[in-house]
Amino acid sequence: MIKLETKNLSFSYTPEKIILHELNLVLEDKTTGIIGQNGAGKTTFVKLLKGLLRPSKGSILFNGEDIENKTVAELSKNIGLVFQNPNDQIFKNTVIDEVMFGPLNIGYSQSEAEGLAVQALSRVGLEEVQTVNPYDLSLSERKLISIASILAMDTEVIIFDEPTMGQDYEGKELLKKIIQEEKEKEKLILCILHDMDFAAEVFERMIVLNQGRVLLDGAAHDVFSEKEILEKAFLEQPYATQIADAMDISGTYLNDKELIQTISKSR
Numbered sequence: 320m321i322k323l324e325t326k327n328l329s330f331s332y333t334p335e336k337i338i339l340h341e342l343n344l345v346l347e348d349k350t351t352g353i354i355g356q357n358g359a360g361k362t363t364f365v366k367l368l369k370g371l372l373r374p375s376k377g378s379i380l381f382n383g384e385d386i387e388n389k390t391v392a393e394l395s396k397n398i399g400l401v402f403q404n405p406n407d408q409i410f411k412n413t414v415i416d417e418v419m420f421g422p423l424n425i426g427y428s429q430s431e432a433e434g435l436a437v438q439a440l441s442r443v444g445l446e447e448v449q450t451v452n453p454y455d456l457s458l459s460e461r462k463l464i465s466i467a468s469i470l471a472m473d474t475e476v477i478i479f480d481e482p483t484m485g486q487d488y489e490g491k492e493l494l495k496k497i498i499q500e501e502k503e504k505e506k507l508i509l510c511i512l513h514d515m516d517f518a519a520e521v522f523e524r525m526i527v528l529n530q531g532r533v534l535l536d537g538a539a540h541d542v543f544s545e546k547e548i549l550e551k552a553f554l555e556q557p558y559a560t561q562i563a564d565a566m567d568i569s570g571t572y573l574n575d576k577e578l579i580q581t582i583s584k585s586r
Contacts, residue, residue, distance in 0.1 A: 321475045321507040322347040323368060327377035330363055338363045339531040341377065350498060350508045352522035352539070354515070356553040359528040361511045362403065365478045368509075370394040381476075396425045399469035403480040403511070405453075405461040414440065414456075414464055415449040421472040432471070439471035440464075442497060459485040466497070477501055479510040483517050495521055519543055519557040519573040527552050544571040 323346040331337040339360045353361050366372045368379060370391045379386050386394060399421075402408040411417040415436055422432035440446045443463040448456065453464050462485055469477060482494050498521055501508055512518040518525065518539070525542040527535035529552040535542045543549070543556050555561065559572035563581075572578040 320347055321505070322380075322382055323476065323507065324380040324383075325368075325377065326380070328364075328367065328374055328379060329376035330360075330367060330372060331375050337531060339367075342533060344526070344533070344536070346507060346509060348505075348507075349523040350502055350521065351510070351524040351526060352518040353509065353511050353526045353528060354513070354518055354552075354554060355528035355534075358530075359552070360531040361528055362480060364528065365400060365480060365509065365511060368476075368478065369398050369400045371400075392424070395421070395472070395474070397474055398476040398478065399472050399474035400478045401465050401469050401480060401482060403484065405458070405465040408465045408468070409453045409461060412452055413450050414445065414453055417453055417464060418468045418471050421468050425472060435471040435473065436467070439467040442470060442500075443467045444493065457485075459487070459490055462486065463490070463493075466494075470497070470501075474506075476507045476509070479508075481511055481513065483512070483514045491517060515543075515555055516558050516574070519559075527554065539573060540571055543573065 325342050325344045328339060328342040329337065330339040353364065355361055363372065367374060370386060370389060381397060409417055411420060418436035418439055419432040422435045427435065437446060440449065443466055445460060445463055445467065453461050466482065483491055486494065498508055510522065522539055524537065525535070525539045526533060527542060527549070534552050535545055535548055543560065546556055549556060556571070557573055559575050559578045563570060563572050563578055568581060570581065572581070
């Protein structure tokens with residue numbers, strides 16, 4: 320089983336500005352959404368997991384091994400991170416070269432990397448734009464290219480930072496499908512989100528960060544039931560639950576389907 324564990328994990332840019340306060344988390348098997356307002360420490364947290372930042376205090380274990388002495392390149396074989404802004408990730412002149420870069424960088428041959436890249440582009444519906452410059456495509460398409468780049472590397476851990484940014488309904492449905500497929504491969508899927516409806520529908524476990532501390536951690540249904548605590552973190556319950564409240568229907572609903580089933584049973 321793939322496992323990431325943090326022990327007393329803290330991070331600060333300066334002694335006066337502590338971003339994360341002694342986080343103790345075990346991340347394994349369940350798809351996990353990480354939510355919280357801007358400045359809660361979410362992106363800093365996943366950059367630490369990826370090795371892009373180093374802890375000020377505490378440790379991070381990957382499958383029981385401390386990653387302290389591992390380079391970013393070494394960790395790239397196991398942990399893939401899709402950046403929030405694809406413009407911070409994309410730097411090649413063609414789509415195929417962009418998606419091939421990761422596999423080549425972790426040791427795949429040219430032909431293997433190309434095969435993996437084509438397969439990943441097919442999964443995100445962009446196999447027809449292989450020779451196009453990524454910056455000639457839309458923001459939502461560039462986001463999908465950055466996702467394909469990580470899928471092509473076939474890492475054991477995949478971290479998404481705001482994957483729904485710029486995506487329409489079809490794009491979000493595609494992301495749900497990809498996340499489910501990767502889960503079925505027994506990969507560890509972590510995701511930073513502001514989209515509470517997507518989070519509630521897709522992820523089994525939710526971690527709420529607030530001012531660098533874990534405010535809530537548990538099954539999605541249990542976390543989204545804590546309305547008052549969520550409000551302290553400036554977060555809302557899923558829209559289906561908000562509709563239920565307006566209709567004076569008790570309970571927490573992660574999606575429209577759950578709410579409709581409850582309404583149907585009451586008739």
